[in-house]
Every structure is written in structure tokens, then in C-alpha cells.
Amino acid sequence: MQVSMKLEIRDTPGQLVAALMPISDVGGNIKTVIHEHDFSSDKGSLGVEVVIEIPKERLSALLNLFKERGITVIRFGEERMHYQQSVILIGHLIHTNLGDTVDRIDKTGFAEVTKMSLAMPAIQERSSAKCTIKALSREHMDKAIEILRDVSKQKEILMIEPLEF
Amino acid sequence: MVFRIALIGTGAVGRGILEAMSRKELGLVLTGVADSRSGMISPEGISPSSLLERKKKTGLCGETGISADDVVKKAPYDVLVEVSPTDASTGEPATGYIRTALSRKCHVVTSNKGPVALHYHELKQEADKAGVLFRFEATVAGAIPILHTLHESLGGNEVRALYGVLNGTCNYILTRMAEEGLSYKQALDEARALGYAEADPTYDVKGIDAAIKLVILANTVWNRRISLDDIDITGIDLLTEEAIRLAEEQDATIRLIGEIIPEKNLFRLSPRIIPRHHPLVVHGSLNAIILRTDLAGDLVFSGKGAGSLETASAVLGDILSIRDRYAGGN
Known part of the structure; x- marks a missing residue:
């Protein structure tokens, strides 16, 4: 299963590695780590957001390990994708494997397609789809859009991006 | 004298x-x-x-x-x-x-x-x-005095970004598709009938005309040495009416936007999803430009982009x- 959690670690050298060690110790796979430098805390601590892939039965072992090592789990498994954008794709979307197009975003671990509206006027004609993408951060959103831009180029899809100010 | x-x-x-x-x-x-x-x-x-x-x-x-x-x-x-x-x-x-x-x-x-x-x-x-x-x-x-503004009036400013609707023909077509539910072809035919579009509309609808304006801005305002090949160009000729309806679902529409962000070396012209009440969403054959500057803040211009x-x-x-x-x- 894929879970996201926000950890609080002490702002001293080596603490980030120490916090990530237990994850691999229990056989978890780290997909993304976002180190929040602007995490404000008087206690001299930092926030770290991680997304991990872990067998369900090992989750409690991991949480115990964190506890033992003094790492606080601030948030666990909640909605983690805060950044949302919609793009419109125009082209032969079904014939160019829409599932694969969506998958390219979903498998990044830092962004996913959460909604899709599709309009198919007639067989043979190009269809149009609005994809809503959620991502962990603005940077991740930019990366996701870039991936989609490449995929669109390969599949001769016209991608209309939002104008972001 | x-x-x-x-x-x-x-x-x-x-x-x-x-x-x-x-x-x-x-x-x-x-x-x-x-x-x-x-x-x-x-x-x-x-x-x-x-x-x-x-x-x-x-x-x-x-x-x-x-x-x-x-x-x-x-x-x-x-x-x-x-x-x-x-x-x-x-x-x-x-x-x-x-x-x-x-x-x-x-x-x-x-x-x-x-x-x-x-x-x-x-x-x-x-x-x-x-x-x-x-x-x-x-x-x-x-008619918009944009070059004078950039070359002279904003002399002390760093202009960090420019966003513009720079082709009246495309803007007319997109406005009609949005407001009257016309297809791309119907809107183009109408633009032709009214003299907004040439018999061969390629130059406008494929974005070449607007991209040339970006080249002029980049070279004369930001002292670049770029040509048309350096602009990332997407026109409006492959847009569908369904795409506009999909944008409208989120109270937005689609406009052809030229974008210059000198710091990122970004020179791009593409159709974009944009909120319906955004200042760049001008109607008919109008042009519009937003400048983002360090001293003057954001400035918005709109007016006729063509005409005798x-x-x-x-x-x-x-x-x-x-x-x-x-x-x-x-």
C-alpha cells in the first residue's frame, strides 16, 4: 500500500537519514521525500513529508520504530496532494491509450490524475478530455505537467495548459 | 518648421x-x-x-x-x-x-x-x-503603445514577465467559439466573411503572426537575438469546441497567449486555459497585454491590435x- 506521512525531526545533521532508515529497515520503499525547510517550529525541528510503498502488515512495525527513535509522526495517510491543476487534452486519446497517458502521471508517486471528463463527438474524430491533476508541491506539479507535455508530443496530442500567474 | x-x-x-x-x-x-x-x-x-x-x-x-x-x-x-x-x-x-x-x-x-x-x-x-x-x-x-511603454516609460523597471493576446483574428475566433458555441471552422469562416481573417489564415491561426511579435519584443526589449525558431509555437487550428466547453466547466475559457519570461528563457505561444474574468480575456479582435514588473507591479493594457x-x-x-x-x- 502507498501511504504518506509527515514526520518531525530534529534540525541537526544526520537526522533526515535517521528518520528514513526505519522505512527501509521494515522493507518499505521510499517514493518521494520533501524536506520542508520553512517548517516553523520553536523546538528546532524540521518537517519531512514522505510517500512510501509498504506492505500493510509492516506498517505498525514502522510506526513503533519511529516511536523508539524519537521521530514524531505529525500526519499519516491523509490527503497529501495539495496542488491542483487541470489541463485539456485534444487528440485521438483512446486510440493512443488514455490509460497509459494517465498512468505516466500516477506512477510518479508525487502526482496523480484525480478526475477526468471526456467528450467524444464522433467516431474517428478527435476527442477532448479535461484531466485534473493533484501533486504534492508546485515543483511536483511542474514536473507532472512536463511529463504530460512529453507524452502529448509523442502521441500527437494537443495539451492545453492553464495560465499560471 | x-x-x-x-x-x-x-x-x-x-x-x-x-x-x-x-x-x-x-x-x-x-x-x-x-x-x-x-x-x-x-x-x-x-x-x-x-x-x-x-x-x-x-x-x-x-x-x-x-x-x-x-x-x-x-x-x-x-x-x-x-x-x-x-x-x-x-x-x-x-x-x-x-x-x-x-x-x-x-x-x-x-x-x-x-x-x-x-x-x-x-x-x-x-x-x-x-x-x-x-x-x-x-x-x-x-494601437497599444506597448513598445514605447517598455522602452521608455518603464525604464527603471525590471520587466519579469509579459503575457499577451497578440493576434486579433485568433482572439475573434476563440471569442465566437466560447460565446456562440461555434465550431472552429464556423468561427473561422465568420472571421473570413468579416475580413478579420485572410483567405489563407495559416499565418494567424498557426500562431506565426503572434510569435513574430514575441520575437520583436524579445529582441528589442530584452536585447535577445532570437528568431521564430526559438519560440515554442502552438496555434489554435486544432482546438475543438468541446475543449472550450470543458474549460467553461471550471469558469474558464481558452485564449491564445504569448508568454515571455526572460529569466527562464521562456518564449512561448500557446492556447491556454484562463479564468473567464481574467484581464487577458478580451473580446472580439482586441489585443491585451500584462506586464509584470519589479517597481510598477502588474500593468494591464488592452485595445485594438489592428485596423487602419x-x-x-x-x-x-x-x-x-x-x-x-x-x-x-x-
Whole structure:
């Protein structure tokens, strides 16, 4: 299963590695780590957001390990994708494997397609789809859009991006 | 004191200039004029209103034995006003006329995008060497005084980004698709019927015209040396009406937006999803520009991007500012 959690670690050298060690110790796979430098805390601590892939039965072992090592789990498994954008794709979307197009975003671990509206006027004609993408951060959103831009180029899809100010 | 101009081109822009000159006391004397087939040189001055009349009646502005080249080389003038149609691939014959005028130490004002997009730096250098001015306000966004604003008024600012609706034909098509539910083809046909789009609309709908304006902005405002190939261009010709409906679901629409972010080396023209009440969402054939600056904050401009008198307004602004600078004002 894929879970996201926000950890609080002490702002001293080596603490980030120490916090990530237990994850691999229990056989978890780290997909993304976002180190929040602007995490404000008087206690001299930092926030770290991680997304991990872990067998369900090992989750409690991991949480115990964190506890033992003094790492606080601030948030666990909640909605983690805060950044949302919609793009419109125009082209032969079904014939160019829409599932694969969506998958390219979903498998990044830092962004996913959460909604899709599709309009198919007639067989043979190009269809149009609005994809809503959620991502962990603005940077991740930019990366996701870039991936989609490449995929669109390969599949001769016209991608209309939002104008972001 | 008199300030003499020679006019090359009597199409829509040239006619607008002549009309404004005949309607108003601008203090300009027309000493030479040429179209693609004829020309006239008169050191005493040519009456703009009788010239318009003659052109209307005969289709010619002067005598067939006199060419534009003759006027550029021989007529006595202070400013060459070059408003012939744009050739985006060679910039000729306009670039040649401009070079000749500069070599005669005459100022040049043009509405022709070709020479500016292709040869700005050389022409500017030649003008500097000759101690004269080379101005081209009308090449970008028609009546909107965007180049003057960027070159002069915002002098102390760092302009961090420019976003613009720079092609009236595309904006007209997108407006009609959004407001009337027309298909791309229906909207294009309508634009053609109303004279907003050419018989061959490729230049507009594929984004070439708007991209050329981005080249002009990049090279003249940000001192780049880019060409059309350096702009990431996507036109509107593959848009579907369904795409516009999908954008409307989130209270947005689609517009063709030119974007320059110098810091990121980003020069891009593409259809974008944009909130329906955004200041760049102007209607019909209007143009709009937003500048993001460090001192002045955000600035928004909108107005007519084409049209006979509207483009003439930009050309006349250039001519009169040169006159005021060099002739001490009237």
C-alpha cells in the first residue's frame, strides 16, 4: 500500500537519514521525500513529508520504530496532494491509450490524475478530455505537467495548459 | 518648421495615415509616396486628401514610371514611413528601403514586422551610426503603445514577465467559439466573411503572426537575438469546441497567449486555459497585454491590435515623437 506521512525531526545533521532508515529497515520503499525547510517550529525541528510503498502488515512495525527513535509522526495517510491543476487534452486519446497517458502521471508517486471528463463527438474524430491533476508541491506539479507535455508530443496530442500567474 | 515624410505603402495602414493627415493639422509634409505599382515625389508636398481620392479612383498613388525604390532614394524627407505588407521570411523589399533611408541619415518608422523581427540589431546599429531613430511601435499590438511603454516609460523597471493576446483574428475566433458555441471552422469562416481573417489564415491561426511579435519584443526589449525558431509555437487550428466547453466547466475559457519570461528563457505561444474574468480575456479582435514588473507591479493594457486608423495611430506617434525630439517641437 502507498501511504504518506509527515514526520518531525530534529534540525541537526544526520537526522533526515535517521528518520528514513526505519522505512527501509521494515522493507518499505521510499517514493518521494520533501524536506520542508520553512517548517516553523520553536523546538528546532524540521518537517519531512514522505510517500512510501509498504506492505500493510509492516506498517505498525514502522510506526513503533519511529516511536523508539524519537521521530514524531505529525500526519499519516491523509490527503497529501495539495496542488491542483487541470489541463485539456485534444487528440485521438483512446486510440493512443488514455490509460497509459494517465498512468505516466500516477506512477510518479508525487502526482496523480484525480478526475477526468471526456467528450467524444464522433467516431474517428478527435476527442477532448479535461484531466485534473493533484501533486504534492508546485515543483511536483511542474514536473507532472512536463511529463504530460512529453507524452502529448509523442502521441500527437494537443495539451492545453492553464495560465499560471 | 516643416517635417517631411515619405510614405511607402498605401494599404490599410498607409490609408489610415493619409486619412489622419488630411483630417488633422499634424504639421507633417508628405514629399513622397509609393505603392507596389507607382510612386510620386514632390518636394513642395502632396495633399493627402487628393492622394486618397486618386488612389480610390485609379488604384494608383502616383505614376507608374516611379517606383518605391526611387522614392526611398530620391525624395527629400526627414522620416521614411515604411508601411508595406510584411514578408516574414525575407523582410524584403522593406528591409532594403529602410537601409537606404538610414544610409541617407533619415529616421525610419515602420509597421512592417519582417524587417524588425529579422534584422533588428543590424538596423538599430545602422540607425545609431547615422545618428537617427528607428521606430516600430505599430509592429506589436496595433494601437497599444506597448513598445514605447517598455522602452521608455518603464525604464527603471525590471520587466519579469509579459503575457499577451497578440493576434486579433485568433482572439475573434476563440471569442465566437466560447460565446456562440461555434465550431472552429464556423468561427473561422465568420472571421473570413468579416475580413478579420485572410483567405489563407495559416499565418494567424498557426500562431506565426503572434510569435513574430514575441520575437520583436524579445529582441528589442530584452536585447535577445532570437528568431521564430526559438519560440515554442502552438496555434489554435486544432482546438475543438468541446475543449472550450470543458474549460467553461471550471469558469474558464481558452485564449491564445504569448508568454515571455526572460529569466527562464521562456518564449512561448500557446492556447491556454484562463479564468473567464481574467484581464487577458478580451473580446472580439482586441489585443491585451500584462506586464509584470519589479517597481510598477502588474500593468494591464488592452485595445485594438489592428485596423487602419488604429495602426496609423501608432505610426503617427512614432513620427511625431521623432519630430519633437529632433525639430524641437511645434
